[in-house]
Amino acid sequence: MNNKDVQNWIASKKNSPTGTSGRKDLLNDHSSDLRPREKCGIFAVYNYPNPEKTAVITYLGLLALQHRGQESAGIAFNGAAGLQCYKGMGLVDNVFSRSVLDSIRASTILGHIRYSTTGSSEAVNAQPLLARSFDKKGIALAHNGNLTNTRRLHNEQMQEGQIFHTTSDTEILLSYLFRFRREGLVRAVEKAIGIVRGAYAAVAIDEEQVVAFRDPGGYRPLVIGRLGEAYIFASETAALDTVGASFLREVEPGEIVSVGPGGFKSYRTSQQGSKPSLCIFEYVYFARPDSVIDGQSVHMVRKAVGSLLAGRIPVLPDMVIPSPDSGVSAAMGLAEALNLPLEWAVHRNPYLGRTFIAPTQDERELAVRLKFNPITGLIAGKKIAIVDDSLVRGTTARILTSLLRKSGAAEVHLCIASPPYTNPCYYGIDIPVAEELAALDSGFDRLAETIGASSLTFSAPEDLYSALGKDQSRYCTACFSGDY
Numbered sequence: 001m002n003n004k005d006v007q008n009w010i011a012s013k014k015n016s017p018t019g020t021s022g023r024k025d026l027l028n029d030h031s032s033d034l035r036p037r038e039k040c041g042i043f044a045v046y047n048y049p050n051p052e053k054t055a056v057i058t059y060l061g062l063l064a065l066q067h068r069g070q071e072s073a074g075i076a077f078n079g080a081a082g083l084q085c086y087k088g089m090g091l092v093d094n095v096f097s098r099s100v101l102d103s104i105r106a107s108t109i110l111g112h113i114r115y116s117t118t119g120s121s122e123a124v125n126a127q128p129l130l131a132r133s134f135d136k137k138g139i140a141l142a143h144n145g146n147l148t149n150t151r152r153l154h155n156e157q158m159q160e161g162q163i164f165h166t167t168s169d170t171e172i173l174l175s176y177l178f179r180f181r182r183e184g185l186v187r188a189v190e191k192a193i194g195i196v197r198g199a200y201a202a203v204a205i206d207e208e209q210v211v212a213f214r215d216p217g218g219y220r221p222l223v224i225g226r227l228g229e230a231y232i233f234a235s236e237t238a239a240l241d242t243v244g245a246s247f248l249r250e251v252e253p254g255e256i257v258s259v260g261p262g263g264f265k266s267y268r269t270s271q272q273g274s275k276p277s278l279c280i281f282e283y284v285y286f287a288r289p290d291s292v293i294d295g296q297s298v299h300m301v302r303k304a305v306g307s308l309l310a311g312r313i314p315v316l317p318d319m320v321i322p323s324p325d326s327g328v329s330a331a332m333g334l335a336e337a338l339n340l341p342l343e344w345a346v347h348r349n350p351y352l353g354r355t356f357i358a359p360t361q362d363e364r365e366l367a368v369r370l371k372f373n374p375i376t377g378l379i380a381g382k383k384i385a386i387v388d389d390s391l392v393r394g395t396t397a398r399i400l401t402s403l404l405r406k407s408g409a410a411e412v413h414l415c416i417a418s419p420p421y422t423n424p425c426y427y428g429i430d431i432p433v434a435e436e437l438a439a440l441d442s443g444f445d446r447l448a449e450t451i452g453a454s455s456l457t458f459s460a461p462e463d464l465y466s467a468l469g470k471d472q473s474r475y476c477t478a479c480f481s482g483d484y
Protein backbone atom coordinates (compact mmCIF):
# COMPACT_ATOMS: atom_id res chain seq x y z
CA MET A 1 0.00 0.00 0.00
CA ASN A 2 1.58 3.32 -1.05
CA ASN A 3 0.45 6.78 -0.03
CA LYS A 4 -2.09 6.87 -2.83
CA ASP A 5 -3.45 3.52 -1.73
CA VAL A 6 -3.67 4.77 1.86
CA GLN A 7 -5.67 7.73 0.59
CA ASN A 8 -8.02 5.54 -1.47
CA TRP A 9 -8.40 3.27 1.51
CA ILE A 10 -9.45 6.24 3.65
CA ALA A 11 -12.04 7.21 1.06
CA SER A 12 -13.43 3.68 1.02
CA LYS A 13 -13.51 3.45 4.82
CA LYS A 14 -14.91 6.87 5.55
CA ASN A 15 -18.21 6.22 7.23
CA SER A 16 -17.94 8.71 9.99
CA PRO A 17 -21.29 9.25 11.67
CA THR A 18 -20.62 12.96 11.85
CA GLY A 19 -19.54 13.62 8.29
CA THR A 20 -17.11 16.30 7.23
CA SER A 21 -19.12 19.41 6.60
CA GLY A 22 -18.30 22.65 8.35
CA ARG A 23 -14.75 21.68 9.22
CA LYS A 24 -12.73 24.45 10.78
CA ASP A 25 -9.36 25.35 9.35
CA LEU A 26 -7.55 23.54 12.11
CA LEU A 27 -4.24 23.63 10.35
CA ASN A 28 -4.28 27.30 11.24
CA ASP A 29 -5.48 26.66 14.76
CA HIS A 30 -2.94 27.26 17.52
CA SER A 31 -5.12 25.86 20.27
CA SER A 32 -3.37 24.00 23.03
CA ASP A 33 -5.25 20.77 22.26
CA LEU A 34 -2.59 19.29 20.05
CA ARG A 35 -2.84 15.61 20.90
CA PRO A 36 -5.44 12.91 21.29
CA ARG A 37 -5.87 12.41 24.99
CA GLU A 38 -6.31 9.33 27.11
CA LYS A 39 -9.11 9.22 29.59
CA CYS A 40 -7.60 7.91 32.79
CA GLY A 41 -5.14 5.84 34.75
CA ILE A 42 -5.75 3.50 37.68
CA PHE A 43 -3.40 2.33 40.40
CA ALA A 44 -4.54 0.24 43.37
CA VAL A 45 -2.75 -1.51 46.20
CA TYR A 46 -4.20 -4.36 48.24
CA ASN A 47 -2.79 -5.49 51.59
CA TYR A 48 0.49 -3.58 51.69
CA PRO A 49 2.12 -4.67 54.96
CA ASN A 50 3.32 -1.18 55.89
CA PRO A 51 0.08 0.89 56.14
CA GLU A 52 1.87 4.21 56.65
CA LYS A 53 3.65 3.75 53.32
CA THR A 54 0.72 2.61 51.11
CA ALA A 55 -0.25 6.16 50.19
CA VAL A 56 3.30 6.92 49.02
CA ILE A 57 3.33 3.74 46.90
CA THR A 58 0.02 4.78 45.36
CA TYR A 59 1.29 8.31 44.75
CA LEU A 60 4.35 6.94 42.92
CA GLY A 61 2.16 4.64 40.85
CA LEU A 62 -0.10 7.53 39.89
CA LEU A 63 2.89 9.68 38.98
CA ALA A 64 4.03 6.89 36.64
CA LEU A 65 0.62 7.05 34.94
CA GLN A 66 0.39 10.84 34.75
CA HIS A 67 0.54 10.77 30.93
CA ARG A 68 -2.93 9.15 30.92
CA GLY A 69 -4.64 12.14 32.53
CA GLN A 70 -3.70 15.48 34.00
CA GLU A 71 -6.97 17.03 35.08
CA SER A 72 -7.45 15.54 38.51
CA ALA A 73 -6.07 12.92 40.85
CA GLY A 74 -7.44 11.09 43.83
CA ILE A 75 -7.28 8.15 46.19
CA ALA A 76 -9.84 6.19 48.20
CA PHE A 77 -8.89 4.29 51.33
CA ASN A 78 -10.41 2.69 54.37
CA GLY A 79 -9.83 5.19 57.15
CA ALA A 80 -11.08 5.58 60.70
CA ALA A 81 -14.46 6.80 59.42
CA GLY A 82 -14.83 4.04 56.86
CA LEU A 83 -14.08 4.49 53.19
CA GLN A 84 -13.01 8.01 52.37
CA CYS A 85 -11.51 9.89 49.44
CA TYR A 86 -8.86 12.53 49.04
CA LYS A 87 -8.81 14.12 45.60
CA GLY A 88 -8.37 17.37 43.77
CA MET A 89 -7.86 19.09 40.45
CA GLY A 90 -4.47 19.14 38.77
CA LEU A 91 -1.41 16.95 38.52
CA VAL A 92 -0.64 14.25 41.07
CA ASP A 93 2.10 16.40 42.56
CA ASN A 94 -0.27 19.34 42.98
CA VAL A 95 -2.98 17.28 44.66
CA PHE A 96 -0.92 15.32 47.20
CA SER A 97 1.45 16.94 49.66
CA ARG A 98 3.91 14.97 51.72
CA SER A 99 1.92 15.72 54.88
CA VAL A 100 -1.29 14.37 53.32
CA LEU A 101 0.46 11.17 52.24
CA ASP A 102 2.07 10.74 55.66
CA SER A 103 -1.27 11.17 57.43
CA ILE A 104 -2.92 8.22 55.67
CA ARG A 105 -2.78 4.80 57.31
CA ALA A 106 -4.27 2.13 55.08
CA SER A 107 -3.08 -1.15 53.63
CA THR A 108 -5.47 -0.92 50.69
CA ILE A 109 -5.75 2.20 48.51
CA LEU A 110 -7.40 2.88 45.16
CA GLY A 111 -5.91 5.70 43.08
CA HIS A 112 -6.96 7.43 39.89
CA ILE A 113 -5.85 10.17 37.54
CA ARG A 114 -8.37 11.64 35.15
CA TYR A 115 -8.81 13.22 31.82
CA SER A 116 -12.48 13.76 31.05
CA THR A 117 -14.15 12.53 27.89
CA THR A 118 -17.62 12.40 29.40
CA GLY A 119 -18.48 14.73 32.21
CA SER A 120 -16.90 18.09 32.69
CA SER A 121 -13.48 18.81 34.10
CA GLU A 122 -14.38 19.82 37.63
CA ALA A 123 -13.62 18.61 41.13
CA VAL A 124 -16.92 16.83 41.60
CA ASN A 125 -16.08 14.48 38.73
CA ALA A 126 -12.60 13.65 40.06
CA GLN A 127 -12.19 9.96 40.87
CA PRO A 128 -12.34 7.59 42.68
CA LEU A 129 -16.07 8.10 43.15
CA LEU A 130 -17.42 6.97 46.51
CA ALA A 131 -20.91 5.84 47.54
CA ARG A 132 -21.70 5.21 51.20
CA SER A 133 -24.74 4.05 53.13
CA PHE A 134 -25.94 4.98 56.63
CA ASP A 135 -24.06 2.06 58.13
CA LYS A 136 -20.86 3.67 56.75
CA LYS A 137 -20.37 0.77 54.34
CA GLY A 138 -19.16 2.03 51.03
CA ILE A 139 -17.83 1.30 47.57
CA ALA A 140 -15.21 3.39 45.76
CA LEU A 141 -14.76 3.07 42.03
CA ALA A 142 -12.05 4.15 39.57
CA HIS A 143 -12.76 3.80 35.86
CA ASN A 144 -10.76 4.14 32.64
CA GLY A 145 -12.87 4.11 29.50
CA ASN A 146 -16.19 5.35 28.24
CA LEU A 147 -19.65 3.85 28.64
CA THR A 148 -21.77 4.06 25.53
CA ASN A 149 -25.34 3.52 26.82
CA THR A 150 -25.23 6.04 29.64
CA ARG A 151 -27.95 8.35 28.34
CA ARG A 152 -30.57 5.61 28.43
CA LEU A 153 -29.36 4.25 31.78
CA HIS A 154 -29.21 7.75 33.25
CA ASN A 155 -32.79 8.48 32.18
CA GLU A 156 -34.02 5.15 33.52
CA GLN A 157 -32.37 5.70 36.85
CA MET A 158 -33.58 9.28 37.13
CA GLN A 159 -37.14 8.05 36.59
CA GLU A 160 -36.62 5.59 39.42
CA GLY A 161 -35.62 8.48 41.68
CA GLN A 162 -31.84 8.02 41.60
CA ILE A 163 -29.91 11.21 42.34
CA PHE A 164 -26.59 11.83 40.58
CA HIS A 165 -23.93 14.10 42.01
CA THR A 166 -21.62 14.17 39.00
CA THR A 167 -21.84 14.32 35.23
CA SER A 168 -19.48 11.36 34.86
CA ASP A 169 -20.50 8.04 33.28
CA THR A 170 -18.55 6.37 36.11
CA GLU A 171 -21.28 7.34 38.58
CA ILE A 172 -23.81 5.32 36.59
CA LEU A 173 -21.62 2.24 36.95
CA LEU A 174 -21.11 3.01 40.65
CA SER A 175 -24.86 3.39 41.18
CA TYR A 176 -25.40 -0.18 39.96
CA LEU A 177 -22.59 -1.51 42.13
CA PHE A 178 -24.15 0.18 45.13
CA ARG A 179 -27.64 -1.01 44.25
CA PHE A 180 -26.47 -4.65 44.17
CA ARG A 181 -23.91 -4.38 47.01
CA ARG A 182 -25.78 -6.63 49.45
CA GLU A 183 -25.05 -9.56 47.13
CA GLY A 184 -21.31 -8.92 47.57
CA LEU A 185 -19.03 -6.71 45.53
CA VAL A 186 -18.08 -9.37 42.97
CA ARG A 187 -21.72 -10.25 42.30
CA ALA A 188 -22.57 -6.52 42.14
CA VAL A 189 -19.87 -6.03 39.49
CA GLU A 190 -21.14 -9.05 37.57
CA LYS A 191 -24.69 -7.67 37.52
CA ALA A 192 -23.60 -4.11 36.69
CA ILE A 193 -21.49 -5.12 33.71
CA GLY A 194 -24.47 -6.99 32.36
CA ILE A 195 -26.19 -3.60 32.13
CA VAL A 196 -23.55 -1.10 31.02
CA ARG A 197 -22.00 -1.10 27.53
CA GLY A 198 -18.78 0.35 26.24
CA ALA A 199 -15.17 0.44 27.36
CA TYR A 200 -14.16 0.01 30.97
CA ALA A 201 -11.08 -1.07 32.81
CA ALA A 202 -12.11 -0.48 36.39
CA VAL A 203 -11.23 -1.19 39.99
CA ALA A 204 -13.68 -1.06 42.91
CA ILE A 205 -12.92 -1.39 46.62
CA ASP A 206 -15.05 -1.85 49.70
CA GLU A 207 -13.93 -2.27 53.31
CA GLU A 208 -12.62 -5.78 52.65
CA GLN A 209 -11.53 -6.34 49.09
CA VAL A 210 -10.41 -5.05 45.73
CA VAL A 211 -12.31 -6.07 42.60
CA ALA A 212 -10.85 -5.35 39.14
CA PHE A 213 -12.69 -5.88 35.88
CA ARG A 214 -12.44 -5.18 32.16
CA ASP A 215 -15.09 -4.97 29.48
CA PRO A 216 -15.44 -8.02 27.22
CA GLY A 217 -13.49 -6.32 24.42
CA GLY A 218 -10.67 -5.23 26.76
CA TYR A 219 -10.37 -1.78 25.13
CA ARG A 220 -8.27 -0.38 27.96
CA PRO A 221 -5.36 -2.18 29.61
CA LEU A 222 -5.30 -3.28 33.24
CA VAL A 223 -2.53 -5.38 34.78
CA ILE A 224 -1.92 -7.18 38.07
CA GLY A 225 1.40 -7.18 39.91
CA ARG A 226 2.89 -8.43 43.17
CA LEU A 227 4.89 -6.35 45.61
CA GLY A 228 5.88 -8.79 48.32
CA GLU A 229 2.60 -9.93 49.86
CA ALA A 230 0.66 -7.06 48.34
CA TYR A 231 -1.27 -7.06 45.08
CA ILE A 232 -1.04 -4.11 42.72
CA PHE A 233 -3.48 -3.21 39.93
CA ALA A 234 -2.37 -0.67 37.33
CA SER A 235 -3.29 0.63 33.91
CA GLU A 236 0.23 -0.04 32.64
CA THR A 237 3.21 -2.20 33.53
CA ALA A 238 5.43 0.91 33.73
CA ALA A 239 3.63 1.77 36.98
CA LEU A 240 4.43 -1.68 38.36
CA ASP A 241 8.09 -1.15 37.47
CA THR A 242 8.06 2.24 39.18
CA VAL A 243 7.05 0.82 42.55
CA GLY A 244 9.23 -2.28 42.22
CA ALA A 245 6.32 -4.69 41.70
CA SER A 246 6.60 -7.75 39.49
CA PHE A 247 4.13 -8.35 36.67
CA LEU A 248 1.75 -11.19 37.46
CA ARG A 249 -0.67 -11.04 34.51
CA GLU A 250 -3.30 -8.90 32.83
CA VAL A 251 -6.92 -8.77 33.90
CA GLU A 252 -8.38 -10.57 30.89
CA PRO A 253 -11.08 -8.94 28.77
CA GLY A 254 -14.44 -9.75 30.37
CA GLU A 255 -12.80 -11.09 33.52
CA ILE A 256 -13.51 -10.10 37.13
CA VAL A 257 -10.63 -10.51 39.60
CA SER A 258 -10.96 -10.11 43.36
CA VAL A 259 -8.46 -10.10 46.20
CA GLY A 260 -9.67 -10.12 49.76
CA PRO A 261 -9.65 -12.21 52.93
CA GLY A 262 -10.52 -15.24 50.79
CA GLY A 263 -7.41 -14.77 48.63
CA PHE A 264 -7.07 -14.13 44.91
CA LYS A 265 -10.01 -15.21 42.75
CA SER A 266 -10.90 -14.97 39.09
CA TYR A 267 -14.44 -15.08 37.76
CA ARG A 268 -15.45 -15.72 34.20
CA THR A 269 -18.39 -13.66 33.05
CA SER A 270 -20.91 -14.67 30.44
CA GLN A 271 -19.42 -12.00 28.18
CA GLN A 272 -15.83 -13.23 28.48
CA GLY A 273 -14.45 -14.47 25.18
CA SER A 274 -16.54 -12.18 22.96
CA LYS A 275 -14.71 -10.15 20.32
CA PRO A 276 -11.41 -8.78 21.71
CA SER A 277 -11.01 -5.06 21.01
CA LEU A 278 -7.81 -3.79 22.60
CA CYS A 279 -7.32 -0.17 21.53
CA ILE A 280 -4.55 -0.27 18.93
CA PHE A 281 -3.67 3.34 19.73
CA GLU A 282 -2.39 2.27 23.12
CA TYR A 283 0.61 1.06 21.09
CA VAL A 284 0.70 4.09 18.79
CA TYR A 285 0.50 6.86 21.32
CA PHE A 286 -1.29 6.48 24.64
CA ALA A 287 0.84 4.03 26.59
CA ARG A 288 4.34 4.69 27.82
CA PRO A 289 7.05 3.21 25.57
CA ASP A 290 8.41 1.26 28.54
CA SER A 291 5.09 -0.51 29.11
CA VAL A 292 4.22 -3.98 27.88
CA ILE A 293 0.66 -4.55 26.70
CA ASP A 294 -0.77 -7.92 25.74
CA GLY A 295 2.75 -9.34 25.87
CA GLN A 296 4.30 -6.75 23.55
CA SER A 297 6.72 -3.95 24.29
CA VAL A 298 5.16 -0.64 23.26
CA HIS A 299 8.56 0.77 22.29
CA MET A 300 9.38 -2.22 20.07
CA VAL A 301 6.02 -2.00 18.28
CA ARG A 302 6.51 1.72 17.62
CA LYS A 303 10.04 1.10 16.42
CA ALA A 304 8.91 -1.65 14.04
CA VAL A 305 6.18 0.61 12.59
CA GLY A 306 8.83 3.32 12.12
CA SER A 307 11.12 0.94 10.27
CA LEU A 308 8.32 0.13 7.83
CA LEU A 309 8.06 3.83 6.96
CA ALA A 310 11.44 3.35 5.24
CA GLY A 311 9.65 1.65 2.35
CA ARG A 312 7.16 4.49 2.00
CA ILE A 313 9.10 7.76 2.31
CA PRO A 314 9.51 9.18 -1.23
CA VAL A 315 13.14 10.42 -0.84
CA LEU A 316 16.28 9.42 1.02
CA PRO A 317 16.73 12.15 3.64
CA ASP A 318 20.06 13.18 5.22
CA MET A 319 18.88 12.52 8.74
CA VAL A 320 15.89 11.46 10.81
CA ILE A 321 14.63 13.48 13.75
CA PRO A 322 11.84 12.61 16.18
CA SER A 323 8.96 14.90 16.96
CA PRO A 324 9.72 15.49 20.63
CA ASP A 325 8.92 13.26 22.42
CA SER A 326 6.09 11.35 20.81
CA GLY A 327 7.99 10.27 17.70
CA VAL A 328 11.13 8.90 19.37
CA SER A 329 10.59 5.14 19.10
CA ALA A 330 9.33 5.27 15.49
CA ALA A 331 12.14 7.65 14.46
CA MET A 332 14.68 5.18 15.85
CA GLY A 333 13.12 2.47 13.70
CA LEU A 334 13.16 4.62 10.55
CA ALA A 335 16.76 5.81 11.07
CA GLU A 336 17.93 2.25 11.70
CA ALA A 337 16.13 0.91 8.60
CA LEU A 338 17.57 3.66 6.38
CA ASN A 339 20.98 3.51 8.05
CA LEU A 340 20.83 7.26 8.69
CA PRO A 341 21.78 9.39 11.67
CA LEU A 342 19.06 9.99 14.25
CA GLU A 343 19.39 13.49 15.67
CA TRP A 344 17.57 15.19 18.57
CA ALA A 345 17.48 18.33 16.46
CA VAL A 346 14.47 19.92 18.16
CA HIS A 347 14.67 20.43 21.90
CA ARG A 348 11.38 20.41 23.80
CA ASN A 349 11.19 22.29 27.09
CA PRO A 350 9.78 19.67 29.49
CA TYR A 351 8.90 22.13 32.25
CA LEU A 352 6.00 23.95 30.67
CA GLY A 353 2.52 23.69 32.08
CA ARG A 354 -0.39 25.58 30.67
CA THR A 355 0.85 28.87 29.36
CA PHE A 356 -0.93 32.14 30.06
CA ILE A 357 0.33 33.65 26.81
CA ALA A 358 -2.41 35.55 25.02
CA PRO A 359 -3.59 34.55 21.57
CA THR A 360 -1.84 37.26 19.58
CA GLN A 361 0.38 36.15 16.73
CA ASP A 362 3.57 37.53 18.31
CA GLU A 363 2.95 35.85 21.62
CA ARG A 364 2.02 32.57 19.95
CA GLU A 365 5.35 32.58 18.16
CA LEU A 366 7.09 33.17 21.48
CA ALA A 367 5.10 30.36 23.08
CA VAL A 368 6.14 27.99 20.32
CA ARG A 369 9.79 28.92 20.73
CA LEU A 370 9.44 28.48 24.46
CA LYS A 371 8.26 24.94 23.87
CA PHE A 372 10.39 23.86 20.89
CA ASN A 373 13.84 25.08 19.94
CA PRO A 374 15.62 23.64 16.88
CA ILE A 375 19.39 23.13 16.82
CA THR A 376 20.08 25.16 13.69
CA GLY A 377 23.64 23.92 13.12
CA LEU A 378 22.34 20.37 12.64
CA ILE A 379 19.49 21.31 10.36
CA ALA A 380 20.67 24.00 7.91
CA GLY A 381 20.86 22.78 4.33
CA LYS A 382 19.73 19.23 5.22
CA LYS A 383 16.94 17.02 3.93
CA ILE A 384 15.09 16.13 7.13
CA ALA A 385 12.65 13.31 7.84
CA ILE A 386 10.68 14.25 10.95
CA VAL A 387 8.72 11.42 12.54
CA ASP A 388 5.63 11.63 14.73
CA ASP A 389 3.35 8.92 16.02
CA SER A 390 0.08 10.37 14.74
CA LEU A 391 -1.50 13.34 12.99
CA VAL A 392 -4.73 14.67 14.39
CA ARG A 393 -5.30 18.36 13.85
CA GLY A 394 -1.87 18.83 12.31
CA THR A 395 -1.02 21.69 14.62
CA THR A 396 2.20 20.28 16.09
CA ALA A 397 3.37 19.10 12.66
CA ARG A 398 2.83 22.55 11.20
CA ILE A 399 4.70 24.24 14.03
CA LEU A 400 7.67 21.88 13.82
CA THR A 401 7.85 22.03 10.04
CA SER A 402 7.84 25.80 10.15
CA LEU A 403 10.63 25.84 12.79
CA LEU A 404 12.76 23.46 10.71
CA ARG A 405 12.26 25.60 7.59
CA LYS A 406 13.21 28.74 9.49
CA SER A 407 16.36 26.94 10.65
CA GLY A 408 17.37 26.43 7.02
CA ALA A 409 16.24 22.84 6.34
CA ALA A 410 16.40 22.20 2.59
CA GLU A 411 13.45 19.77 2.70
CA VAL A 412 11.16 18.58 5.48
CA HIS A 413 9.52 15.18 4.98
CA LEU A 414 6.84 14.45 7.56
CA CYS A 415 6.45 10.76 8.43
CA ILE A 416 3.53 9.61 10.58
CA ALA A 417 3.89 6.20 12.21
CA SER A 418 0.18 5.35 12.13
CA PRO A 419 -2.64 5.44 9.61
CA PRO A 420 -4.61 8.70 9.41
CA TYR A 421 -7.36 9.28 11.97
CA THR A 422 -10.57 9.42 10.02
CA ASN A 423 -13.20 8.75 12.67
CA PRO A 424 -13.86 9.83 16.24
CA CYS A 425 -13.44 7.51 19.19
CA TYR A 426 -16.39 6.56 21.38
CA TYR A 427 -14.39 4.39 23.79
CA GLY A 428 -12.67 6.86 26.05
CA ILE A 429 -10.14 8.70 23.90
CA ASP A 430 -10.57 12.37 23.18
CA ILE A 431 -9.88 12.58 19.46
CA PRO A 432 -11.47 15.56 17.74
CA VAL A 433 -14.83 14.94 16.09
CA ALA A 434 -14.69 14.05 12.42
CA GLU A 435 -15.11 17.65 11.31
CA GLU A 436 -11.78 18.50 12.89
CA LEU A 437 -9.56 15.66 11.76
CA ALA A 438 -6.70 16.93 9.67
CA ALA A 439 -6.41 13.87 7.44
CA LEU A 440 -9.99 13.84 6.21
CA ASP A 441 -10.70 14.63 2.58
CA SER A 442 -7.89 16.96 1.72
CA GLY A 443 -5.51 14.63 -0.25
CA PHE A 444 -2.07 14.13 1.27
CA ASP A 445 -0.34 16.49 -1.14
CA ARG A 446 -2.66 19.31 -0.20
CA LEU A 447 -2.28 18.42 3.47
CA ALA A 448 1.53 18.38 3.18
CA GLU A 449 1.39 21.75 1.47
CA THR A 450 -0.81 23.23 4.18
CA ILE A 451 1.48 21.88 6.88
CA GLY A 452 4.47 23.24 4.95
CA ALA A 453 6.11 19.83 4.48
CA SER A 454 7.90 18.67 1.32
CA SER A 455 6.04 15.35 1.57
CA LEU A 456 3.71 13.55 3.95
CA THR A 457 3.89 9.79 4.51
CA PHE A 458 1.56 7.72 6.68
CA SER A 459 1.91 4.13 7.83
CA ALA A 460 -0.60 1.75 6.34
CA PRO A 461 -2.83 -0.30 8.65
CA GLU A 462 -0.88 -3.44 7.60
CA ASP A 463 2.31 -1.87 9.00
CA LEU A 464 0.70 -1.73 12.44
CA TYR A 465 -0.64 -5.27 12.19
CA SER A 466 2.73 -6.52 10.97
CA ALA A 467 4.58 -4.74 13.82
CA LEU A 468 2.14 -6.25 16.32
CA GLY A 469 2.51 -9.69 14.79
CA LYS A 470 -0.96 -10.75 15.90
CA ASP A 471 -4.28 -11.16 14.19
CA GLN A 472 -5.71 -7.72 13.48
CA SER A 473 -9.17 -8.87 14.60
CA ARG A 474 -8.08 -8.66 18.25
CA TYR A 475 -7.75 -4.85 18.13
CA CYS A 476 -10.11 -1.91 17.95
CA THR A 477 -9.06 0.11 14.91
CA ALA A 478 -12.22 2.18 14.55
CA CYS A 479 -10.62 5.62 14.49
CA PHE A 480 -8.78 4.79 11.28
CA SER A 481 -10.89 1.94 9.88
CA GLY A 482 -14.38 3.16 10.78
CA ASP A 483 -15.20 -0.38 11.96
CA TYR A 484 -16.89 0.25 15.28
Ligand code: SF4
Pocket residue numbers: 219279280281282424425426427428429476477478479480
Ligand atom coordinates in the same frame (compact mmCIF):
# COMPACT_ATOMS: atom_id res chain seq x y z
S1 SF4 B 1 -11.56 4.19 18.18
FE1 SF4 B 1 -9.32 4.36 18.04
S2 SF4 B 1 -8.66 5.42 19.91
FE2 SF4 B 1 -10.78 4.67 20.23
S3 SF4 B 1 -10.55 2.67 21.21
FE3 SF4 B 1 -10.71 2.30 19.02
S4 SF4 B 1 -8.56 2.29 18.29
FE4 SF4 B 1 -8.58 3.22 20.31
